[in-house]
Amino acid sequence: MAKKDSQKIMLVHSEVKVKLLETYLKRYFNILNNSKFIGDIHYFDLFSAEGVYENGGKGSPIIVLDSIKNAYYAAKHKNGNSGKFHCMFNDIEESKIETLKKNISNLKLHYSEFGNIEFLTKDYQILVPEVSKKLDKLPKKEKAFVFIDPYGYKEVRISDIKSLLKNGNSEVLLFLPTHFMFRFIEDGTPESLYEFIEEIVPKEQWPKSQTGLVFIENLKNGFKKYLGKNFFVDTFVISREKNQFFCLFFFTSHIYGFDRMLDAKWELDEEQGRGWRYSSGVEDLFSCVEIEPSTEKFEDTLRSFIGLKSRNNKEIYEYTLRCGHLPSHASQILKKWQENKELISKTPSGENGRKSAFYLSYKEYKPAEPIKLIFSFNNI
Numbered sequence: 001m002a003k004k005d006s007q008k009i010m011l012v013h014s015e016v017k018v019k020l021l022e023t024y025l026k027r028y029f030n031i032l033n034n035s036k037f038i039g040d041i042h043y044f045d046l047f048s049a050e051g052v053y054e055n056g057g058k059g060s061p062i063i064v065l066d067s068i069k070n071a072y073y074a075a076k077h078k079n080g081n082s083g084k085f086h087c088m089f090n091d092i093e094e095s096k097i098e099t100l101k102k103n104i105s106n107l108k109l110h111y112s113e114f115g116n117i118e119f120l121t122k123d124y125q126i127l128v129p130e131v132s133k134k135l136d137k138l139p140k141k142e143k144a145f146v147f148i149d150p151y152g153y154k155e156v157r158i159s160d161i162k163s164l165l166k167n168g169n170s171e172v173l174l175f176l177p178t179h180f181m182f183r184f185i186e187d188g189t190p191e192s193l194y195e196f197i198e199e200i201v202p203k204e205q206w207p208k209s210q211t212g213l214v215f216i217e218n219l220k221n222g223f224k225k226y227l228g229k230n231f232f233v234d235t236f237v238i239s240r241e242k243n244q245f246f247c248l249f250f251f252t253s254h255i256y257g258f259d260r261m262l263d264a265k266w267e268l269d270e271e272q273g274r275g276w277r278y279s280s281g282v283e284d285l286f287s288c289v290e291i292e293p294s295t296e297k298f299e300d301t302l303r304s305f306i307g308l309k310s311r312n313n314k315e316i317y318e319y320t321l322r323c324g325h326l327p328s329h330a331s332q333i334l335k336k337w338q339e340n341k342e343l344i345s346k347t348p349s350g351e352n353g354r355k356s357a358f359y360l361s362y363k364e365y366k367p368a369e370p371i372k373l374i375f376s377f378n379n380i
C-alpha cells in the first residue's frame with residue numbers, strides 16, 4: 001500500500017509534536033542527570049519509525065538521542081562524570097528499524113559510554129506488558145520516560161498507560177489523533193473508538209463534545225478520573241488546519257515532572273500554554289503586541305479555591321499545576337490581589353507575611369519543608 005505523505009514527509013504538526021518532546025526532555029535529562037539522588041535514565045520509544053523523514057525532518061529517535069548526547073557531555077563537563085541513558089526503539093516494520101540504525105550511525109548520535117541502546121520490531125500490544133514488567137523491576141533511583149506515537153488510536157488503551165505508570169518512576173507522553181476520534185463520534189462511531197472510550201467511562205455516560213477542543217477536554221477529564229488523584233494529566237493541543245485538533249497527553253505521578261512539562265508547554269505557547277496554534281500565514285493583527293499569558297479563567301478558579309477556605313502555599317502550588325498553570329502565573333495574581341488589599345497572608349504562627357513573597361515552588365512543596373504562608377481574602 002502506498003504511504004501517505006504524512007508518513008514520508010515530516011509535516012508541521014509532527015514537527016511541533018517532537019518539539020514538545022525535545023523541549024521537555026532537555027529539561028528532564030539535565031535535571032535528573034545532575035541530581036545525586038537519581039541513577040540511570042531509561043527512554044522507551046514504542047512507535048519510533050526510522051528517525052529521518054524523506055524531507056530531512058527529524059523524528060523522535062533523533063531528537064531524543066541528540067538531547068541525550070548534549071545532557072551526557074554537559075554533565076561530564078560540569079561534574080566530571082554523567083549517569084547512563086538507556087534507550088529502546090521499537091517499530092513493527094523491520095525495514096524502518098534497519099534504516100534507523102543506519103541513521104543513528106551516520107549522524108554519530110550514540111556511543112556505548114552513554115548507555116545501552118536496544119532495537120526491537122515488536123507489535124506494540126505485545127511490547128507494552130514487557131516494558132511494564134521492566135519498569136516494575138527498576139531500582140527506585142532510576143527513572144523512565146515512555147513515548148507512544150501511533151498513527152491511530154486503535155492499538156492504545158488507557159489501561160496500558162496505567163500499567164506503565166504504576167511503578168511510580170515513569171512518565172508517559174501519548175499522541176492521539178483526537179480530530180479523527182472526534183469526527184467519528186460525530187459520524188458513526190467505529191467499534192474501536194467505543195472500546196477506547198468504554199474503558200474510560202461507560203459509553204452512555206460519555207459527555208457530548210460540541211467541538212474538537214471540548215472532546216480533548218472530556219478525554220483529559222476521563223483519563224484523570226480513571227487514573228485517580230495520584231496522577232497528573234495534561235494536554236498539549238496541536239492544530240493542523242483550522243479546527244483540526246490533535247493532542248499530546250502527558251501523564252506522571254511526580255509533581256515536579258508535571259511542573260517541568262507545564263514549563264515546556266508554556267515556553268512553546270506563551271499566551272495560552274495550551275499548545276501550538278494553526279497559523280494561516282497571514283500576519284496577525286496583534287503579532288506586534290507583546291505576548292502575555294492568558295490567565296483570566298485561572299484567576300476566577302483560584303479566587304474560588306482560596307475563597308472557599310484559607311489555603312497554604314503548598315496547596316496553592318499544587319492547585320495551580322493541576323489547573324495547567326505555572327506558579328509564576330499564580331504569583332502574579334496573588335500580587336495583584338495583595339496590592340488591591342483583597343488578600344491577606346499570614347505565617348502559621350499568625351504574623352503578617354512579607355509583601356510579594358508567596359513560596360510557590362517545588363522546593364517549598366517538598367514534604368520536609370514547613371508551610372510558609374496561609375492565604376485568605378480580607379472579607380472572610
Ligand SMILES: C[S@@+](CC[C@H](N)C(=O)[O-])C[C@H]1O[C@@H](n2cnc3c(N)ncnc32)[C@H](O)[C@@H]1O
Nearest residue numbers: 047048049059060091092093123124149150151
Ligand atoms: C506516527 S509513526 C511514529 C513517528 C515517530 N515517533 C517520529 O517522531 O518520527 C508510527 C510508527 O508506528 C509503527 N507501527 C504501526 N503499528 C505498530 C504496532 N502495532 N506496533 C509497533 N509499531 C507500529 C509504524 O510503522 C510507524 O513507523
